[in-house]
Amino acid sequence: MNKSEAKPLKIGDKIYKYLLGGVGSYDVIGKREYQDNIQYHLRCNNCNHPEPCELLITLNDYGQYVYVAMLNDDEDEPQYSWHTGEPFFLTKQEAIIQKGNESIKWQRDGVEKLRDRLKGAEEKLKEMKIYIESVNEELKIDRRDE
Numbered sequence: 001m002n003k004s005e006a007k008p009l010k011i012g013d014k015i016y017k018y019l020l021g022g023v024g025s026y027d028v029i030g031k032r033e034y035q036d037n038i039q040y041h042l043r044c045n046n047c048n049h050p051e052p053c054e055l056l057i058t059l060n061d062y063g064q065y066v067y068v069a070m071l072n073d074d075e076d077e078p079q080y081s082w083h084t085g086e087p088f089f090l091t092k093q094e095a096i097i098q099k100g101n102e103s104i105k106w107q108r109d110g111v112e113k114l115r116d117r118l119k120g121a122e123e124k125l126k127e128m129k130i131y132i133e134s135v136n137e138e139l140k141i142d143r144r145d146e
């Protein structure tokens, strides 16, 4: 999907993002229109601090809604890291699928790395066996000579 195909948001819409431990929701409460770009003002529904986070998101060139900036971050206890990273989606399912695919890729890379290490270890084992066998043969020959 590219930028022009993405559905624009309306005030009152909900948008979702994968947060640590699940999918969080945000309400679209405002819109800032610039010449070549629209930023959406969101209110976070996932906070457990007294004042909910408010932040801006925008569409990137890949047609994904992404974090731009916090509007009310707490200097003593910054909250922005919750809202950066994963993109925002129009449905919970898409947020789960995006995170799931990322996690599958990560796990698959891990499996590949372990497979390579296993191959390396098996080769070393084979070499070691061959070496020990050859030393064993030498020993037999030496004993015969005695």
Ligand SMILES: [Zn+2]
Binding pocket: 044, 045, 046, 047, 048, 052, 053, 079, 082
């Ligand atoms: Zn929050």
